[in-house]
Amino acid sequence: MPDREPTVYILAIESSCDDTAAAVLQNATVLSNVVADQKIHQAFGGVVPELASRAHQQNIVPVVHQALAQAGIDKNQLHAIAFTKGPGLLGSLLVGMSFAKSLSQALKIPLIEVNHMQGHILAHFIDDKKKIKPTFPFLALTVSGGHTQLIRVDDYFNMTVLGQSKDDAVGEAFDKSAKLLGLPYPGGPLIDKYAQTGNPYRFTFTKPKMDGFDYSFSGIKTAILNFIHKGKVKNPDFIEENLADICASIQHTLIEILFDKLVLAVQQTGITKVAVGGGVSANSALRRKLEAYSKDKNWTVYIPDFEYTTDNAAMIGIVGYLKFLKNDFTDESISSTAKYPL
Numbered sequence: 113m114p115d116r117e118p119t120v121y122i123l124a125i126e127s128s129c130d131d132t133a134a135a136v137l138q139n140a141t142v143l144s145n146v147v148a149d150q151k152i153h154q155a156f157g158g159v160v161p162e163l164a165s166r167a168h169q170q171n172i173v174p175v176v177h178q179a180l181a182q183a184g185i186d187k188n189q190l191h192a193i194a195f196t197k198g199p200g201l202l203g204s205l206l207v208g209m210s211f212a213k214s215l216s217q218a219l220k221i222p223l224i225e226v227n228h229m230q231g232h233i234l235a236h237f238i239d240d241k242k243k244i245k246p247t248f249p250f251l252a253l254t255v256s257g258g259h260t261q262l263i264r265v266d267d268y269f270n271m272t273v274l275g276q277s278k279d280d281a282v283g284e285a286f287d288k289s290a291k292l293l294g295l296p297y298p299g300g301p302l303i304d305k306y307a308q309t310g311n312p313y314r315f316t317f318t319k320p321k322m323d324g325f326d327y328s329f330s331g332i333k334t335a336i337l338n339f340i341h342k343g344k345v346k347n348p349d350f351i352e353e354n355l356a357d358i359c360a361s362i363q364h365t366l367i368e369i370l371f372d373k374l375v376l377a378v379q380q381t382g383i384t385k386v387a388v389g390g391g392v393s394a395n396s397a398l399r400r401k402l403e404a405y406s407k408d409k410n411w412t413v414y415i416p417d418f419e420y421t422t423d424n425a426a427m428i429g430i431v432g433y434l435k436f437l438k439n440d441f442t443d444e445s446i447s448s449t450a451k452y453p454l
């Protein structure tokens with residue numbers, strides 16, 4: 113990134129799943145980062161795509177207004193608008209894209225398409241005096257409710273997917289396990305909370321066998337379902353009486369699955385710099401294990417601030433800024449893509 117460059121203001125919009133988000137960046141610095149999360153999905157135990165699109169429609173104008181107001185920037189000062197093209201829920205993506213397109217046309221400023229997964233990774237390059245930015249090459253582990261990807265990053269826009277989940281994402285595995293335990297959505301943080309006082313070695317779940325760096329998390333869900341069923345047959349209060357140990361054991365298994373492939377990738381590439389992102393990077397067991405590897409194995413570990421790990425628009429803005437510097441703009445015939453490889 114150049115050290116001295118003219119001031120560029122970018123408005124970024126993210127609407128790939130259930131959060132409507134807008135941010136304003138001045139070059140690589142975040143001036144505002146607003147997220148409206150959609151509580152409506154809690155009642156359904158997961159994201160309902162149709163409801164998500166409608167909520168985006170309701171949220172997008174106030175969220176953008178708030179982002180501009182908090183940044184103290186008038187829309188006429190903006191140099192470009194960045195938006196998430198994919199991957200994500202099509203109906204949700206279309207809302208953000210249509211808004212970004214119309215505003216860029218009205219203001220006569222460029223439009224920049226952003227890959228959401230690149231956003232999770234390049235969030236590490238947001239200017240933050242307290243944080244050291246990764247140097248290339250590094251490995252990125254993106255873990256959220258929608259994605260589990262292990263990526264080799266050689267440059268801002270030179271990334272290779274080494275492996276990814278072939279079925280459920282790891283966050284989804286946390287949430288579905290939590291649901292089986294009767295916990296509300298999203299259950300990942302609750303499993304983490306109850307696991308704090310539990311014994312992670314009390315129960316064991318068979319880990320999936322996947323070739324290379326790919327992941328699978330759907331089998332674990334079935335294993336947990338059978339385990340709970342068996343436990344309840346013997347004791348109707350099995351879950352209540354063992355909740356902490358069950359949560360700790362589930363968490364331990366899920367984090368081990370993530371780590372097995374990560375360690376393999378470090379060994380095979382010789383790259384010991386690891387950047388994590390996505391909502392599951394908030395998990396305390398994952399963080400403890402990363403810390404242990406940085407101490408014992410000399411890994412350099414990068415974890416962004418929480419507001420930039422979960423879905424947010426600042427991460428879309430930093431990709432927008434890096435693309436702006438390359439004059440990498442999008443023409444108006446662009447459309448959203450539910451599947452959008454890196």
Ligand code: KG4
Pocket residue numbers: 129255256257258259282283284286287298299300301304390391392393394395396421422423
């Ligand atoms: O990145 P994110 O906010 O949204 C997307 O899915 O893109 O990630 C949300 C996911 C949910 O599955 C949630 O349960 C999980 O991150 N999560 C956690 C924790 N905090 C959030 N999973 C385990 N432990 C946590 N502390």
Ligand code: ZN
Pocket residue numbers: 228232256258259390422423
């Ligand atoms: Zn995400």
